[in-house]
Amino acid sequence: MAQEAGEEPVAEGAGSASLGASFWRLWSASTLSNLADGVIKVALPLVAVTLTESPAVVAGIAVAVTLPWLLFALPAGALADRVDRRTAMLVSNVARASALVVLIATVLLGYESIWALYAVALFLGSAETVYDTCAQSILPQVVPRERLSAANGRLQAAELTANEFIGPPLGGLLVATGIAVALATPAALWAVAVCVLLLVPGQFRIVRSKRTTIRADIAGGLRFLWRHRLLRTLAVVTAMYNFATNATFAVFVVYAVGPQSTLELNEAGYGLLLGAIAAGSLIGALVADRVERRLGPARTMVVSLLGGVLTVSSPALTTEPLLIAAAFFTGGAISSLWNVVAVSLRQRITPDRILGRVNSGYRLVAWGSRPLGAAAGGLIGETLGLRAVFICAGILILSTLLAMTTVTSAAITAAEQDTVH
Numbered sequence: 339m340a341q342e343a344g345e346e347p348v349a350e351g352a353g354s355a356s357l358g359a360s361f362w363r364l365w366s367a368s369t370l371s372n373l374a375d376g377v378i379k380v381a382l383p384l385v386a387v388t389l390t391e392s393p394a395v396v397a398g399i400a401v402a403v404t405l406p407w408l409l410f411a412l413p414a415g416a417l418a419d420r421v422d423r424r425t426a427m428l429v430s431n432v433a434r435a436s437a438l439v440v441l442i443a444t445v446l447l448g449y450e451s452i453w454a455l456y457a458v459a460l461f462l463g464s465a466e467t468v469y470d471t472c473a474q475s476i477l478p479q480v481v482p483r484e485r486l487s488a489a490n491g492r493l494q495a496a497e498l499t500a501n502e503f504i505g506p507p508l509g510g511l512l513v514a515t516g517i518a519v520a521l522a523t524p525a526a527l528w529a530v531a532v533c534v535l536l537l538v539p540g541q542f543r544i545v546r547s548k549r550t551t552i553r554a555d556i557a558g559g560l561r562f563l564w565r566h567r568l569l570r571t572l573a574v575v576t577a578m579y580n581f582a583t584n585a586t587f588a589v590f591v592v593y594a595v596g597p598q599s600t601l602e603l604n605e606a607g608y609g610l611l612l613g614a615i616a617a618g619s620l621i622g623a624l625v626a627d628r629v630e631r632r633l634g635p636a637r638t639m640v641v642s643l644l645g646g647v648l649t650v651s652s653p654a655l656t657t658e659p660l661l662i663a664a665a666f667f668t669g670g671a672i673s674s675l676w677n678v679v680a681v682s683l684r685q686r687i688t689p690d691r692i693l694g695r696v697n698s699g700y701r702l703v704a705w706g707s708r709p710l711g712a713a714a715g716g717l718i719g720e721t722l723g724l725r726a727v728f729i730c731a732g733i734l735i736l737s738t739l740l741a742m743t744t745v746t747s748a749a750i751t752a753a754e755q756d757t758v759h
Contacts, residue, residue, distance in 0.1 A: 357488065367427075376501040377505045378438075378462065379501075379509070380509030382455060384509070385517055389452045403460075404463060408706065410464055410467045415697055417472075431528040434461075434462050434465045438524060439525055474681065477493075490685075491623050562692055572745065575742065576703075582732075583646065588716055646676075646735045649673060652665035
């Protein structure tokens with residue numbers, strides 16, 4: 339693929355044939371950062387409950403944290419292609435830790451308020467868009483491209499463990515200990531992550547000989563994504579998949595919990611049921627590299643979509659919680675292959691000079707479908723019943739297999755060979 343005028347690709351932080359020490363330092367920093375994320379996503383709502391009894395106001399914390407992905411994802415991608423990516427990650431974590439220090443001060447001085455929580459949540463979400471975009475974009479500069487699937491599998495496994503298994507219960511425990519302690523812990527984790535990132539040697543800035551505007555950079559990234567048939571297809575398929583899964587789990591709690599529900603689970607049982615997906619996803623992330631080497635990326639992604647069908651459709655096929663848990667575990671393990679393989683492929687076939695912008699544009703498409711899916715799930719469940727949601731979600735994911743007919747081994751090989759880094 340042709341280069342944009344006035345830019346030269348640079349990969350100054352490239353690693354050796356193995357993952358290397360630099361990767362493991364990035365992995366450690368990512369694990370610490372995700373552990374902080376897992377703590378804070380539970381801690382902030384629990385702190386909010388002490389300030390208000392309004393469910394809508396408490397839910398606003400989650401909105402404030404996720405809203406920056408719609409508002410700032412594209413500028414964050416442009417930034418990732420303009421500055422040293424490691425430096426941007428350092429600044430993001432310093433900013434997040436500093437914001438919590440300010441919030442702790444307001445708590446200790448007795449000036450805490452729901453508006454302060456909103457402001458901090460919005461700030462943390464904004465910094466997260468920069469950190470996560472740069473973290474995905476820096477990886478091909480640290481490990482060889484043939485090792486990206488192995489690297490992404492280990493990163494995803496660490497993210498799931500820290501963000502889903504350890505962080506949330508730790509956050510609840512810390513809030514019970516004290517609000518200041520609960521807020522100080524993620525701040526300390528981000529600070530330690532900064533120290534680890536400082537140990538990563540090299541420069542990770544793409545050299546540019548021609549000045550452009552942020553607007554032009556964003557347009558260039560979106561144009562590249564739209565014109566690249568393989569990337570465009572993967573973005574659309576991911577968006578459809580996220581639409582279907584968010585439609586499912588927006589209403590699944592109504593299906594599973596309470597005396598009027600179909601499964602009649604209590605809150606603990608519901609948590610364990612969802613934990614089966616996370617456990618399966620962790621296993622899938624750890625073996626994704628080996629599965630991809632055996633099946634190839636195209637077949638692996640097709641198989642992963644079938645895992646998604648199993649996950650969203652199983653509640654429509656059985657009302658036995660143990661069978662659903664087994665389906666969730668199996669489907670989670672299979673469908674998580676997509677995250678590792680698709681992200682690694684995107685990193686391999688996108689030039690370094692534009693990877694940040696493509697990553698952010700891709701995420702905007704793929705993640706923008708989530709609230710739409712949740713709304714559709716509620717509407718279908720209200721009008722046609724909850725099982726209709728699960729059936730429709732399964733059919734939607736199955737339909738993505740038609741789009742995957744263009745994602746062939748030959749197309750992937752050609753895209754990798756055409757890419758100029």
